[in-house]
C-alpha cells in the first residue's frame with residue numbers, strides 16, 4: 354500500500370493576478386489531505402472509499418490514475434481511500450491537495466516520486482480535471498509546502514518552471530518566518546473557475562481591470578519585503594489593500610467584506626484568499642484565539658492555521674522498477690513542462 358499526505362494552502366498576495374503572470378505568494382498550511390492507494394487484483398474496477406470510481410464524484414482522482422497508472426501500462430485495479438481536513442470550495446486548495454496527494458501516492462507506488470515530477474503531474478491533473486483553471490499556484494504549494502513565490506521571471510530560489518500555452522510561471526522557494534493565521538469561512542462556496550472567468554471578462558471588456566491586476570502584482574512585491582523584514586503591521590496594511598482591489602475585480606462578497614472588517618479589530622490585516630466569490634478570508638494576528646472567537650461570534654467557522662513545514666510526502670510499499678516513466682508524458686507545451 355502507498356500512502357501520501359499533501360497540504361492545503363492560503364494565498365497571501367497575488368490571487369487572480371497570478372493567472373495573468375503577475376507575482377504571487379502562497380503558503381502551505383497544516384490542514385492536509387491524505388490518500389492511500391492499494392493495488393488489488395480481486396477488484397473489477399478502481400474504487401474510491403469503497404465505491405466504484407466515477408467521473409462525476411472523483412474527477413481529479415480519475416485523471417491522476419489515468420496519467421500515472423494506466424498510461425504507464427498498469428492494469429491492476431486500485432482501491433483508493435481519501436480523507437481530508439480541508440473544506441471544499443473554500444479557497445484553501447482542497448482540490449489541489451487531493452490531486453497532489455493522489456499523484457504523490459501513485460508516483461511513490463511506481464517508484465517515480467520527486468518533488469518536481471509531483472508538481473508537474475499534479476498541475477496536469479488539475480488542468481485536465483478543471484477546464485479554465487489558471488495558474489499552478491495551488492498544486493505547486495501543495496507539493497513543496499512552506500512558502501512559494503511565483504513570478505514570470507526566474508529568480509533566486511528557483512524550483513521549477515511550468516507553462517500553459519503562452520503563459521510561464523517560475524516557482525521559487527520563499528524564505529519566510531513561520532506564520533500563524535486565522536482562516537474564516539464565509540459559509541458560501543466559491544467556484545474558482547467562475548471567479549477566474551469573471552476576472553477574464555473584466556480584463557477583456559474594461560480598461561480598469563488590467564491596472565488593478567498590475568497593482569496587485571506590486572502589492573505582492575511590497576508584501577514580500579514586509580514579510581521578510583518581519584513587519585507585520587505593513588504586511589497587514591498591504592493585505593487590506595489587496596482585499597479592496599480584489600473587491601474591485603468583482604470577486605469579493607458582502608459576507609467576505611464583513612468578516613474582514615470584524616477580523617481587523619484583532620488582526621494586522623485581513624483579506625479574501627484564493628478564488629473568492631465565497632470561500633474564506635485569512636487574517637494575520639498575534640491574538641489568534643481572540644480573533645477566532647470574534648469570527649465565530651459572527652457565525653463563521655474559523656480555524657487557527659500555521660504555515661506547513663513540509664509539502665507532500667509519500668511512503669509505504671512500491672511496485673515496479675525505480676524510475677519507470679509514464680508512457681505518455683504531458684504535452685510539450687502543456688501544464689507540466691519542466692526545466
Ligand code: PMV
Nearest residue numbers: 368369444446487488627628
Ligand atoms: O480558490 P483556489 O484555492 O483554487 O485559488 C485560486 C487562485 C486563483 O489565482 C484565483 C486562480 C489560479 O489558478 O491561480
